[in-house]
Amino acid sequence: MDGVLSPLFSFDPKAPTGRIFGSKSAPVLGDIDGDGDADFLAGTEGGALLYLRDPHLGRPADLSAVSGTNSILLNWAPDTQSRLRGYNVYRSDGSLVTWNSLLTDPIRLPTYRDGALVSGTAYSYRVTAVSYAYLPGNSTPKILETEPSDVAVATAGKVGFSLLGARGKPASYVKIPVSIQNSMGLRGTGMQIAITYDPNVLVPAVQSDASRKSVLKTGLSSGLEITDDGATANGTLTITGVSGAFQPGEGKLFTLVFKVKDSAALGVKTSVKISSAAVGSVAGNPQVVDISGSMSVEIAAIFLPGDVNGDGAATDADEVLLMELTMPEAVPTTEQLSAGDLNGDGKLTQPDVVLLKRLLEGLPVDESN
Numbered sequence: 001m002d003g004v005l006s007p008l009f010s011f012d013p014k015a016p017t018g019r020i021f022g023s024k025s026a027p028v029l030g031d032i033d034g035d036g037d038a039d040f041l042a043g044t045e046g047g048a049l050l051y052l053r054d055p056h057l058g059r060p061a062d063l064s065a066v067s068g069t070n071s072i073l074l075n076w077a078p079d080t081q082s083r084l085r086g087y088n089v090y091r092s093d094g095s096l097v098t099w100n101s102l103l104t105d106p107i108r109l110p111t112y113r114d115g116a117l118v119s120g121t122a123y124s125y126r127v128t129a130v131s132y133a134y135l136p137g138n139s140t141p142k143i144l145e146t147e148p149s150d151v152a153v154a155t156a157g158k159v160g161f162s163l164l165g166a167r168g169k170p171a172s173y174v175k176i177p178v179s180i181q182n183s184m185g186l187r188g189t190g191m192q193i194a195i196t197y198d199p200n201v202l203v204p205a206v207q208s209d210a211s212r213k214s215v216l217k218t219g220l221s222s223g224l225e226i227t228d229d230g231a232t233a234n235g236t237l238t239i240t241g242v243s244g245a246f247q248p249g250e251g252k253l254f255t256l257v258f259k260v261k262d263s264a265a266l267g268v269k270t271s272v273k274i275s276s277a278a279v280g281s282v283a284g285n286p287q288v289v290d291i292s293g294s295m296s297v298e299i300a301a302i303f304l305p306g307d308v309n310g311d312g313a314a315t316d317a318d319e320v321l322l323m324e325l326t327m328p329e330a331v332p333t334t335e336q337l338s339a340g341d342l343n344g345d346g347k348l349t350q351p352d353v354v355l356l357k358r359l360l361e362g363l364p365v366d367e368s369n
Contacts, residue, residue, distance in 0.1 A: 059129070059147045059148065060076045060087065060110070060127045060129050060149040062075075062076055063076040063126065063151075063152045064076070064152055065123075065152035065153060065154035066182045067154045067156060067160065067181070068181070070115065071113055071117060071184045072125070072154045072156055072182070073112075074089065074114065077110065077328045078110040079129050083131040083133070084129060084130070085106055085108075085132055086106025086130050087106055087108075087127050088130060089101070089103055089107070090102065090125065090126050090127070090148065091123055092123070093124075102114060113248070115184070117156035120157050121155065121156055123153070123156065124151050124152070126148040127148065128148050130144070130146075131144045132144070157287060157288060158290055159182070159186065159279055159289050159290065160180065160181035160291075160292070161179070161181075161253075161290070162178075162181075162346065163272055163292065164176065164179060164338075164346055165298070165334065167298045167299075167338055168297060168298075168299060169260065169266075170263070170264045170265075170266070173212075173258065174257075174259075175256065175257055176255070176257075176258065176295075176297065177255055177256075177344035178193065178254040178255070179250075179252055179345060180220065180253040183250065183253065184246070184248035185248075185282055186280070186281060186287070187245050187280055187282045188225060189243055189244075190279070190280045190286075191239075191241030191280070192240050192276075193238070193276075194238045194239075194275045195236065195237045195272060196273050197235065197273075199235045201268065201270040202258040202260060202261070202272070203259050204257070204258060205230070205257040205258060206231050207230065207259070208259035213257065214233075214237065214256065214258070215230065215257070216257060218255065219249070221246065222247060223244045223247055224241055224244040226239055236275065237256065245282055250345055251343050255344075256272075260297075265299065268299045269297070270299070272295055272297055273295070277289045305342060306340070306356050306359045306360070308325065309321050310339070314360060315360070319353065319356050319357065322340045322348065326350055340356070342359070
């Protein structure tokens with residue numbers, strides 16, 4: 001009868017309404033939503049579902065720590081629980097015994113930049129999530145804090161540059177993002193980045209069309225005055241900083257623009273690599289630079305930014321797929337990452353979804369200028 005809890009369901013095709021029912025079973029108790037705590041699921045003979053979720057938050061996951069000149073940038077996976085009130089961030093001197101809170105109040109966003117650090121010093125971090133719960137008869141909430149995340153370690157005074165892969169078709173232009181992990185506290189004076197490429201497959205854009213630039217600035221590099229040798233480069237393109245300072249952040253720093261030669265064969269992959277890089281802090285101190293390995297440019301028949309599903313057009317279907325690929329458990333393919341990483345940070349995240357929405361509405365998505 002109605003009201004009997006029955007979590008194991010079957011469909012009765014003979015019933016007029018096709019109702020759901022179950023028999024000889026107990027309510028299901030387990031981590032149904034995958035957040036690390038126990039939930040309750042049951043159903044009634046009349047077809048209704050009863051789902052009770054534990055209001056406690058799961059411990060924060062995927063904590064990463066990225067080094068910068070005098071700061072370390074922390075990021076972690078956001079919690080979608082409606083009771084979330086924020087996150088607490090803790091730092092240790094490396095002993096992992098004493099943990100000091102870096103905040104007076106929890107922060108709402110799943111990111112934090114720890115500044116004014118000592119160059120060459122390793123720091124350890126962990127993060128907790130905070131929620132409120134009102135117990136019966138109480139008007140003051142009880143503050144609940146989760147178990148801490150896994151520990152992330154980074155050393156201040158190091159700057160990371162990387163190139164992201166791309167695809168382009170013969171006789172067309174291809175854009176290759178140059179990304180930085182943490183740009184806070186860096187200056188343009190003395191910066192130099194050398195990129196090697198195969199001149200038999202790619203040429204800097206300016207050599208094909210004098211009105212085009214071979215290096216485009218983005219929001220992170222908008223405050224820099226730079227020069228490049230794209231007009232004369234033959235296998236190595238060098239970007240030189242003249243003055244100015246980096247904007248704080250992470251992601252796409254410059255966009256390289258190459259022309260794929262008409263003679264390039266479909267299916268060929270050509271290597272593009274940062275062969276050397278130098279940069280200094282605003283105080284003039286040279287930084288230790290971490291350069292990622294070479295990336296490939298694949299010569300393909302067609303490639304469109306935002307075409308995550310590879311059907312030759314950027315549509316609403318790509319937006320749906322991209323949202324799925326931003327989930328922590330998703331593992332995008334190389335092609336999906338290349339098409340969907342519109343902000344150039346080397347991963348598929350919610351900012352990429354926002355940029356794809358802009359692209360679908362005919363608005364500009366590339367900050368390059």
